[in-house]
Amino acid sequence: MRVFFDSSAFAKRYVREEGSEAVLTWCDQATELCLAAIAVPELVSAFCRLHREGHVTQAQYLSLKANLLQDITDVALCDLTPLVMRHAVRHLEQNILRAMDAIHIGSALALDVDCFISADVRQIDAARKAGLQVIHV
Numbered sequence: 309m310r311v312f313f314d315s316s317a318f319a320k321r322y323v324r325e326e327g328s329e330a331v332l333t334w335c336d337q338a339t340e341l342c343l344a345a346i347a348v349p350e351l352v353s354a355f356c357r358l359h360r361e362g363h364v365t366q367a368q369y370l371s372l373k374a375n376l377l378q379d380i381t382d383v384a385l386c387d388l389t390p391l392v393m394r395h396a397v398r399h400l401e402q403n404i405l406r407a408m409d410a411i412h413i414g415s416a417l418a419l420d421v422d423c424f425i426s427a428d429v430r431q432i433d434a435a436r437k438a439g440l441q442v443i444h445v
Contacts, residue, residue, distance in 0.1 A: 309423060310384070311338035312416040314409070315350040316427035317445050318343060321379075322351070322372050323358070327427055327445035334425055334443065341383040344392075344415035346408060348385075351376055386415035395438075403434035413438055 311334055313321075320331040335341060352373060359369040386392060388411065395414030399405060405413075409431040416424045417438060424440040426432050432442045 309338055310340045310342055310419065310421045311335075311423045311425060312342040312412075312419060312421040312440075313347070314344070314412040314424070314426040314428065314431060315347045315354070316431075317425040318347055319351055319354055320427065320445060322355075322375060330443075330445045331425070334423070334445075341379075342416070342419050342421050343380070343383050343385055344412045345385045345387050346411055348376065348380060350408065384419060386419050389418060391418045399434055399438055403437065404430060405434050409434070413440070416440055 317327070317331055320328040321335060355369055355372045358364045359366065364372065392411065392414040395417045396410040399413050400407065400410045409428060412431065413435050416435065417440070422441065423443055424435045425443045425445055426435065427445050429444065432444050435442045
């Protein structure tokens with residue numbers, strides 16, 4: 309099963325919070341993990357914020373980043389292609405979405421995934437309207 313994670317969901321793989329156990333279960337069940345390429349800088353940005361705000365130490369930040377960079381060697385990363393952009397624009401016009409959320413949906417559609425996982429309720433609604441099977445974590 310090809311499972312797509314948006315950044316809000318995939319972050320739960322690294323930072324323990326509500327929904328982390330479900331994310332880890334989905335990671336274990338997936339035959340292929342899928343991400344939009346923008347998820348990588350989005351996640352590093354979140355890790356930087358956690359460090360700046362004192363929620364993680366420098367060593368923890370470096371560990372989080374190293375784990376992410378190691379994990380992405382085994383995932384399907386979707387680049388910003390013309391197809392992804394067309395999907396994103398269409399869903400921006402049909403839903404109330406942030407641009408990055410629309411790119412995640414466009415990437416999932418371009419990758420033809422079996423399941424779209426997110427922690428963002430508005431994005432989940434738009435993904436469902438796009439025909440994706442969605443899981444809220």
